[in-house]
Amino acid sequence: MKPPEGSTVIGRSVTIRGELSGKEDLYMDGVVQGTISLPESRLTVGPNARVMADLDAHDVVIYGLVEGNIRASGRIELRESAVVKGNIVAERLSIEENASIKGKVELSEAAAPSSPVHHPVADLPGDATTAPPLS
Numbered sequence: 813m814k815p816p817e818g819s820t821v822i823g824r825s826v827t828i829r830g831e832l833s834g835k836e837d838l839y840m841d842g843v844v845q846g847t848i849s850l851p852e853s854r855l856t857v858g859p860n861a862r863v864m865a866d867l868d869a870h871d872v873v874i875y876g877l878v879e880g881n882i883r884a885s886g887r888i889e890l891r892e893s894a895v896v897k898g899n900i901v902a903e904r905l906s907i908e909e910n911a912s913i914k915g916k917v918e919l920s921e922a923a924a925p926s927s928p929v930h931h932p933v934a935d936l937p938g939d940a941t942t943a944p945p946l947s
Contacts, residue, residue, distance in 0.1 A: 824860040832865075841876070851885065859893050866898075874911075881915075 819837040822828070826842035833849040840848075841858030848855060848867045855869040861876035871886040874894040882888060884902040890911035899915040907913070 819854075819856065824858070857894075872902075 819839040820834070822838070822840040822842045822844075824841040828842065828844045828846070830846045831849070832838075832844060832846065835850070835852050837854045837856075838848075838850055839856045839858060840863070841860045843862045843864075845864045847865050848863070848869070850869040852870055854871040854873065855867060857863055857872070857874045857876045857878055859875040861878075863876070863878045864880060865878075866880045867878065867882045867884075869884055871888070872882055872884045873889045873891065874882075874896060875891045876893065877895045877897075879897045881898045882896065882900045882902070886902070887904040887906065888900055888902040889906045890896060890908060890913065892908040892910040894908075894911040894913075896911075896913045897915060899918070900913070901918045901920075903919065903921060905917060905919055
């Protein structure tokens with residue numbers, strides 16, 4: 813499998829223990845233990861990867877093994893060779909045939925970081941003190 817163009821690559825012979833963070837796309841095919849945080853970027857977990865970490869990224873594509881919770885403000889894709897043992901929170905989820913997941917799945921806009929909430933009371937004409945309380 814070829815990494816997406818422009819991605820930082822962590823090869824299959826690399827082992828990382830600790831916290832990994834950044835602001836660019838990452839393709840990782842090695843071993844990671846700890847946490848991975850890429851809130852504005854795409855994380856691709858290659859087919860040889862073994863990840864024992866909590867993941868937080870904009871988009872996550874998984875071909876390998878992930879043991880940990882996954883949060884994406886965008887989309888999570890589990891490709892056919894993916895094995896996930898942990899909870900998933902995302903706006904969208906795609907699971908190919910033969911992918912495996914053991915954990916809870918929560919799909920909602922709440923996965924997006926601080927999206928504006930529309931309160932109809934704020935649209936009422938007049939003084940805010942006359943509006944009924946929000947419940």
